[in-house]
Amino acid sequence: MPTQNAEIAAVFTEIADLLEIEGANPFRIHAYRNAARTIGELGRSVQAMVAKGDDLDALPGIGADLAAKIGEVVRTGSCALLGRLRKEVPPGVAELLKVPGLGPKRVRALHHELGVQTIEQLHRAAQEGRVQTIPGFGPKTQQAILEATAAHRHDERRVPIGVAAQAAEPLLAALASVPGALRAVAAGSLRRRRETVGDLDLLVAASGDSPVIDRFIHSQDVRQVLASGSTKASVVLRGGLQVDLRVTPSESFGAAWLHFTGSKAHNIALRRMAQEKVLKINEYGVFRGRERIAGDTEESVYRAVGLSYIEPELREDRGEIEAARQGRLPLLVQLADLRGDLHVHTRESDGRGSLEAMAAAARERGFAYLAITEHSRRLAMARGVDPVRLAKQIDRIDRLNEQMRGFTLLKGIEVDILDDGTLDLPDSILQRLDLVVGAVHSRLDLPRAKQTARVLRAMDSRHFTLLAHPTGRLLGERPACEIDLLHVLRKAHERGCFVELNAQPQRLDLVDTACQMAKAEGVLVSIDSDAHSALDFDHLQLGIGQARRGWLEKADVLNARSLEELRPLLARTMG
């Protein structure tokens, strides 16, 4: 199997991490990170480009040196620089960078002064009070480290769904091409679109003599084979992800898919229903006595127990079985329902595409509108705009809109909600916009009452339209801030404004249960990419998955509205 772009990106990311701990030139480090991002987001296979002899240094941020290193990684799977760095920095130390509050300097100090090499050891050192003995570390830092490492240990094995989905794609393609394989699909939490995935569960329908398992365990991506039999195999990929593969005959495909999709709680509830009807469900089908009465499709299994088909995203035993029984399952929102995107950046702030390029990309996806929402001045690092620059962009958008037919750019801003709940830009400029997306980027550590009051005050602004990434959480990196979401949602309903489901893979903020809460409170959810390049529109698929887990239907989604329907909804908040 090919060297994935993601693997090359991982090599460069690791190099950057290790260089950082060594205290290398920050711009050199940045070059490696930038290259990792470019390659990770590239729509084409870098390996294929190397094979064709394409000029890699034509890619932005890739020069002669990095192009050569890419070639090296494609050929050998690694590169000499990484090998050298790994010898100099013990394994695990780079992991310490993931602990919130720890950067390269502190990691180096912890390693040199205390010999700490793993998050586990760091946790113990903090518990034993050794961290605060290092110069520059005090009791508060030690306490913060203690809490952060405790949280980190909790879910360290799960990967974000964006990563899992990307890993699954080439595996499924390879499996489907094995002789005798009829169909290869994802199951498990990936198919249920959970925001993080522990193991990848893959299912292949194949004839009995198909060499699916053999090909799978001998593929280049596999680092370790944990188990391998005639119908299932478990392996660990080079990236560390565990993959469980099941092979099933096609007559049992539906039952197997249902079984391995789960969730466990959903399956148990289903089997209980079947028992009442004197039926038995397992991964091979639905049985009455010895007679197999269903199982080739999932629909047939549900039908056999008197239920309509339940979408995978709902299969959590959170009321979906009762809803199916009563025929009141939601008709879940789909990617194709989205008519536009209300949170997007261009290179005017920290995005990478031009206004025109982002508009073209949105249009290409069949969108009717796109809101341009740069950061505001407070976020200086992201080149946030001040009123003067924003006014210029407004004029540019007006001119651009005059040239376009059937597509509209909306004038917006992702304005910072300051510590006291005021907005980072004056009303005089906000009133010229079609929508104002408000976001918290600082002081995510405020106590619940203060954080809530801060956001409520921001919503009091007559121009406030949409609350971006409402909890600020970053998967595996930063927990959600303390905030009373119910209170915020009720305020949003009262003010006629909206909340966002930010579809960035590391955010997916709101969580599924909060989507349900928004729906219950009558607050429309905007599913936005927060795109910083044209490729980021792909993230919307993840947002849709999350929304579906939150039982959202087309009618619950703000940007599933046509422009004509959207305008008055935005206007209502702007008066």
Add this chain to the structure above:
DNA sequence: GCCGTTTTCGGCCCGACTGTTTTCAGTCG
């Protein structure tokens, strides 16, 4: 390490906060 030149070396990412200081280093977004 890349880039863009006034073509071969200097600029690239900056403001605010926190905790630890006694004037600032480290981290974050």
